[in-house]
Amino acid sequence: MIATDISAPMVEVAQRALAASPSVSVRVTDAVSTGLPDGSADAVVMVNLLHIVPDAAAVLAEARRLLRPGGVLTIADATAEGLSVRQMLASIWRYLPRWGLKTHQKGQQNLTQTSLEALVRTAGFESIEGHPLTGQVMNCAFVRAVKPA
Numbered sequence: 001m002i003a004t005d006i007s008a009p010m011v012e013v014a015q016r017a018l019a020a021s022p023s024v025s026v027r028v029t030d031a032v033s034t035g036l037p038d039g040s041a042d043a044v045v046m047v048n049l050l051h052i053v054p055d056a057a058a059v060l061a062e063a064r065r066l067l068r069p070g071g072v073l074t075i076a077d078a079t080a081e082g083l084s085v086r087q088m089l090a091s092i093w094r095y096l097p098r099w100g101l102k103t104h105q106k107g108q109q110n111l112t113q114t115s116l117e118a119l120v121r122t123a124g125f126e127s128i129e130g131h132p133l134t135g136q137v138m139n140c141a142f143v144r145a146v147k148p149a
């Protein structure tokens with residue numbers, strides 16, 4: 001298994017957390033251009049990535065290239081969709097001190113369940129299944145899809 005992030009500090013955190021899991025290789029890698037071989041993955045999992053990248057379609061195209069035919073893509077991505085006013089305020093309280101007002105920079109987007117499914121469909125995946133996941137502070141859009149054989 002290969003775990004990736006473009007940020008060296010994030011990779012160091014993951015390396016520490018996964019120190020007891022020798023089968024996981026943790027690497028600094030751009031999700032748009034991983035350098036891994038075509039069709040080399042049975043599964044690609046993205047957590048809280050697509051809303052933050054400037055070009056979500058390019059990340060999905062790279063995932064499609066990496067997957068073998070019939071390989072499975074799983075995405076969970078934070079969304080404000082469906083949050084109550086109380087949860088919205090709790091979320092602002094939690095994230096504003098950490099991230100300031102630097103949200104929604106160029107290309108960043110608040111994905112919804114519908115827009116995430118549309119992105120995945122446009123990227124050429126099929127058998128798209130999904131449903132929103134609800135949390136105490138944030139919700140997630142969740143999609144599972146298959147690269148056509």
Ligand SMILES: C[S@@+](CC[C@H](N)C(=O)[O-])C[C@H]1O[C@@H](n2cnc3c(N)ncnc32)[C@H](O)[C@@H]1O
Binds near residue numbers: 006007
């Ligand atoms: C909201 S954080 C989520 C981190 C982690 N996946 C999680 O769920 O806890 C978004 C992460 O995406 C990473 N990231 C941003 N652009 C990226 C890219 N082009 N390729 C790979 N990782 C990227 C950032 O470094 C950051 O760690």
